[in-house]
Amino acid sequence: MDRKIGVYICECGPNIAEKIDIDKVIKAVSPLDDVSIATRYKLLCSEQGKKFLEEQIKKNGLTHLVVAACSPRDHQHTFMTICENAGINPFLFQLANIREQCAWITENKEEATNKAIRLTKAAIGRVRYHVPLEKKEIESNPDVLVIGGGIAGMEASLHLASPQRKIYLVEKTSQLGGVVTNLEKTFPDMQSCPKIIQDKIDQVTNNDNIKVYTNCEVTEILGFFGNFEGTVTQNNNEDKTTVGFNVGAVVLATGCALFDPTDDPNYGYGKFDNVITALEFEKMNLAGNIRLKNGKTPKSVAIIHCVGRDKKGYCSEICCMYSIKFVRYLQNKIPEIKISNFYTDLCLPEKSYQKFYEQSRGKKNDFIRIDSIKITNPGNKLTITHNDEQGNKKSHGVDMVILSPALEPSVDTKKLAEFTRISQDDEGFFAEEHEKLGPVTTSTEGVYIAGCAQGPKSIQNTLIQAEAVAGKILSSLIPGKKIEPEVKVAHISESFCIGCKTCLTVCSYGVITFDSTKKVCVANEVICRGCGNCVAACPSGAASLKHFTFNQLRQELKEAVL
Amino acid sequence: MNNSSDSSEDKGVVIQVKNTQKETVNDFLKKAMEQGVFDAVLISVKVPAGDSFAYVLLTDKELLKDTFPLPPIMSVQGAKAISSITRRGKGNKKIAAIMRPCEIRATVELTKLGQIDLDNIVLISMDCFGVMPTPSFIKDPEKSLKKFEDAIRIEDDTVMRPVCRICDKSSMVAGDLHIGTRGVQKDAFFIVSNTKKGKDILDKLGLISNKNIDTWLAKVKENAKEKQKKRKQAHKDLQSSIKNLDKFLDTFSHCINCHNCMRACPICCCRVCYFDSDKMKHPSDDYLRIAKSKGSIRFLPDTTIFHIGRMVHMSLSCVSCGSCEDACPMSIPVAQLFSMTADETQGLFDYIAGKSLEEPLPLTTFIKEELSEVEDVHD
Numbered sequence: 001m002d003r004k005i006g007v008y009i010c011e012c013g014p015n016i017a018e019k020i021d022i023d024k025v026i027k028a029v030s031p032l033d034d035v036s037i038a039t040r041y042k043l044l045c046s047e048q049g050k051k052f053l054e055e056q057i058k059k060n061g062l063t064h065l066v067v068a069a070c071s072p073r074d075h076q077h078t079f080m081t082i083c084e085n086a087g088i089n090p091f092l093f094q095l096a097n098i099r100e101q102c103a104w105i106t107e108n109k110e111e112a113t114n115k116a117i118r119l120t121k122a123a124i125g126r127v128r129y130h131v132p133l134e135k136k137e138i139e140s141n142p143d144v145l146v147i148g149g150g151i152a153g154m155e156a157s158l159h160l161a162s163p164q165r166k167i168y169l170v171e172k173t174s175q176l177g178g179v180v181t182n183l184e185k186t187f188p189d190m191q192s193c194p195k196i197i198q199d200k201i202d203q204v205t206n207n208d209n210i211k212v213y214t215n216c217e218v219t220e221i222l223g224f225f226g227n228f229e230g231t232v233t234q235n236n237n238e239d240k241t242t243v244g245f246n247v248g249a250v251v252l253a254t255g256c257a258l259f260d261p262t263d264d265p266n267y268g269y270g271k272f273d274n275v276i277t278a279l280e281f282e283k284m285n286l287a288g289n290i291r292l293k294n295g296k297t298p299k300s301v302a303i304i305h306c307v308g309r310d311k312k313g314y315c316s317e318i319c320c321m322y323s324i325k326f327v328r329y330l331q332n333k334i335p336e337i338k339i340s341n342f343y344t345d346l347c348l349p350e351k352s353y354q355k356f357y358e359q360s361r362g363k364k365n366d367f368i369r370i371d372s373i374k375i376t377n378p379g380n381k382l383t384i385t386h387n388d389e390q391g392n393k394k395s396h397g398v399d400m401v402i403l404s405p406a407l408e409p410s411v412d413t414k415k416l417a418e419f420t421r422i423s424q425d426d427e428g429f430f431a432e433e434h435e436k437l438g439p440v441t442t443s444t445e446g447v448y449i450a451g452c453a454q455g456p457k458s459i460q461n462t463l464i465q466a467e468a469v470a471g472k473i474l475s476s477l478i479p480g481k482k483i484e485p486e487v488k489v490a491h492i493s494e495s496f497c498i499g500c501k502t503c504l505t506v507c508s509y510g511v512i513t514f515d516s517t518k519k520v521c522v523a524n525e526v527i528c529r530g531c532g533n534c535v536a537a538c539p540s541g542a543a544s545l546k547h548f549t550f551n552q553l554r555q556e557l558k559e560a561v562l
Numbered sequence: 563m564n565n566s567s568d569s570s571e572d573k574g575v576v577i578q579v580k581n582t583q584k585e586t587v588n589d590f591l592k593k594a595m596e597q598g599v600f601d602a603v604l605i606s607v608k609v610p611a612g613d614s615f616a617y618v619l620l621t622d623k624e625l626l627k628d629t630f631p632l633p634p635i636m637s638v639q640g641a642k643a644i645s646s647i648t649r650r651g652k653g654n655k656k657i658a659a660i661m662r663p664c665e666i667r668a669t670v671e672l673t674k675l676g677q678i679d680l681d682n683i684v685l686i687s688m689d690c691f692g693v694m695p696t697p698s699f700i701k702d703p704e705k706s707l708k709k710f711e712d713a714i715r716i717e718d719d720t721v722m723r724p725v726c727r728i729c730d731k732s733s734m735v736a737g738d739l740h741i742g743t744r745g746v747q748k749d750a751f752f753i754v755s756n757t758k759k760g761k762d763i764l765d766k767l768g769l770i771s772n773k774n775i776d777t778w779l780a781k782v783k784e785n786a787k788e789k790q791k792k793r794k795q796a797h798k799d800l801q802s803s804i805k806n807l808d809k810f811l812d813t814f815s816h817c818i819n820c821h822n823c824m825r826a827c828p829i830c831c832c833r834v835c836y837f838d839s840d841k842m843k844h845p846s847d848d849y850l851r852i853a854k855s856k857g858s859i860r861f862l863p864d865t866t867i868f869h870i871g872r873m874v875h876m877s878l879s880c881v882s883c884g885s886c887e888d889a890c891p892m893s894i895p896v897a898q899l900f901s902m903t904a905d906e907t908q909g910l911f912d913y914i915a916g917k918s919l920e921e922p923l924p925l926t927t928f929i930k931e932e933l934s935e936v937e938d939v940h941d
Contacts, residue, residue: 495833496832496833497833498675498677498833499676500675500677501676502675505927519651519676539675539875539925540831540832541832541834541839541841558848562851562852562855
């Protein structure tokens with residue numbers, strides 16, 4: 001095939017034109033093999049520019065296109081679309097970044113021009129060896145598997161469910177609602193919680209498009225975005241029944257667990273009466289029965305914040321606020337009660353939290369900053385000994401101690417992370433794809449995280465995440481619409497592979513499996529995201545990535561450095 | 563290597579030597595075959611022509627009498643032999659492989675690289691005193707063998723290969739069983755088990771690991787310490803011979819591009835070496851361009867980059883066995899240079915190639931803190 005490469009250099013207004021001698025670049029690349037035209041244009045990404053390029057491709061019968069302009073992050077997609085419109089395969093295109101990598105990094109016009117020549121030549125060298133890649137389309141299933149029937153899972157389900165989209169909501173316990181069902185009120189608005197949660201439960205159970213599985217656990221997840229197969233096992237006493245279904249996406253909304261205070265003997269939990277956890281206190285309060293073990297009403301209570309924070313190494317975000325909520329519960333129900341809060345740091349973010357704290361302080365409610373704390377029980381009276389900020393040792397006697405423990409990953413996190421091939425962060429929670437740029441997506445496309453399964457968070461932030469997850473799914477998994485898997489995918493050559501499985505361990509997406517008969521690794525192109533890790537790690541040159549083949553890179557490098 | 567509690571064994575079996583050490587080792591193997599502990603033995607023998615040694619897979623126990631558990635040369639790295647047998651999966655019979663520690667270590671590396679299935683293999687190592695350079699041995703095999711045996715008797719390593727003279731892992735126990743001959747009376751040797759598999763074999767043979775092995779441990783430690791010192795010095799000297807690019811290029815300048823080093827290397831297990839593949843064959847215009855930019859270009863091309871590429875590929879698994887240097891027809895100190903590099907690269911990952919099956923290959927793990935010493939830090 002005769003190649004006809006068109007090279008178009010964008011002036012980018014004054015951005016490139018003033019810093020690079022564009023005519024010199026044109027002169028340098030014009031004589032190269034296969035280059036049928038090399039010319040300049042004011043602004044190729046403008047509407048006229050795009051029209052100009054499309055006409056040029058058609059008029060000159062170009063087979064390949066090189067644009068020397070800006071970063072591929074800005075306009076790679078723009079120019080690939082132009083190729084498509086003009087009837088050439090969009091992968092027979094290469095962008096040379098002569099703005100960020102040449103014009104903007106030096107005042108020296110000559111150096112910038114020389115580098116621009118090299119980069120443009122490199123793009124031409126590479127594009128010669130590009131091969132057309134065809135976009136694929138696969139059928140997708142719009143249904144969603146939501147794991148966890150707490151507030152996060154229910155909220156996501158309610159947003160997602162529609163006649164075109166069935167939701168399978170799997171809950172491990174016998175009822176929906178999760179940890180929130182234990183709360184009397186929410187902070188900081190002090191709204192009645194049982195009503196909010198009961199409304200949600202009713203909405204979920206009355207929704208024809210949500211199928212709820214209680215007493216159920218997910219036992220297998222296979223497949224990929226658009227085509228997952230989930231298996232759920234129901235634990236009905238002795239009987240175990242298994243159901244399987246196909247879904248397009250999976251939402252992990254499994255919540256979290258509480259740090260076990262028996263792990264730190266200083267708190268005396270499990271050893272002394274009337275030392276209870278925050279959750280035990282919530283239940284006691286919801287039952288309207290704040291009592292000591294001997295049935296009497298407590299006259300003094302200590303609330304200890306930050307329990308387990310040292311061991312966990314992170315702030316659990318909500319403990320300060322619910323501890324202050326406990327102050328409100330206690331003041332409301334036992335007006336004469338004396339309350340002492342012991343904390344190491346107060347966490348009061350959000351626009352209304354500081355106010356909530358300030359309004360809760362009072363004569364009979366101390367906030368004491370401590371360095372270390374120990375609870376003892378001399379003469380059957382709970383005594384709190386602590387070091388204050390100055391290092392002085394102090395003691396308090398109280399009737400009841402409420403421990404506000406850190407939130408930690410729930411027990412099923414590891415198992416589900418393995419099923420869905422996503423990773424766990426250093427703390428053991430499900431790891432999001434990117435802390436800032438991908439807070440609810442994961443390394444496996446089509447698997448999302450909402451709520452405390454991703455890390456400690458308040459009800460409002462949980463709902464925000466559940467809504468974000470719903471938004472992600474609604475915009476990417478559209479009923480009746482096919483999905484386009486990545487085109488630039490890895491391939492493992494059967495004849496070169498030595499079966500060492502190095503690629504298998506470095507792939508974050510579970511793309512690679514080992515064929516034990518042939519003793520070679522095999523990449524599943526449908527789920528490959530084209531990151532290239534396997535190519536870099538493969539010791540035997542068996543793995544390659546489409547559009548980044550050895551030859552393409554070599555040709556590019558050759559022009560850039562020789 | 564199966565679990566750490568087995569590897570910290572500080573007791574061993576004492577075997578009394580009848581006639582020669584070699585015969586006693588062979589008797590031990592024969593007894594194990596008779597009792598069905600092994601069905602076959604992979605061991606070195608003298609070739610019929612009498613001028614070299616080769617590994618054989620031996621099923622007739624009567625042939626054990628002709629074997630050489632510690633041959634004077636390393637004509638084939640043992641790990642390559644095991645890989646040839648089990649590359650397509652394990653067999654049904656139990657095979658005992660008797661090898662030097664560096665061969666066992668290469669076996670461990672190849673197992674991690676998926677080139678060996680150890681399920682039905684029992685790895686038995688022996689204290690190694692080094693091997694002679696193959697080219698010098700074959701000049702007069704008979705005389706050389708005598709020289710080798712004398713050298714072992716008087717513990718003189720000057721006839722051994724340069725990498726053997728600075729080997730600090732010549733008693734490293736990485737397999738299932740190890741035969742320790744250092745620091746013992748001439749009429750006995752130790753057998754130490756390193757894994758559950760090894761222990762089970764001793765149990766089946768009715769051998770009880772209850773003898774104090776302190777004399778062996780002390781001698782091994784002393785030897786390793788002395789060799790480490792020598793190694794450090796040797797590497798220092800070597801480093802000055804390649805300290806700049808010109809010197810480095812000079813060192814490899816007489817390479818004839820035969821790639822023998824790669825073929826002899828147990829770790830180089832690619833189906834086709836990248837440097838032999840079509841990916842390295844370029845159009846003549848490319849060569850002309852390089853010639854134009856540099857004035858000239860040497861042919862065959864890619865001679866030095868081959869060594870650098872190979873170093874990048876295998877240095878994390880290099881066991882300093884010296885096979886590459888033996889195979890070099892131009893006497894380039896490849897093994898010395900590669901093992902020096904390997905010490906550095908493996909050190910970056912706190913990794914010792916072939917030490918343990920449980921330790922994953924450095925490239926397959928991600929540890930945030932590692933490699934900080936070579937990171938570019940931009941504050």
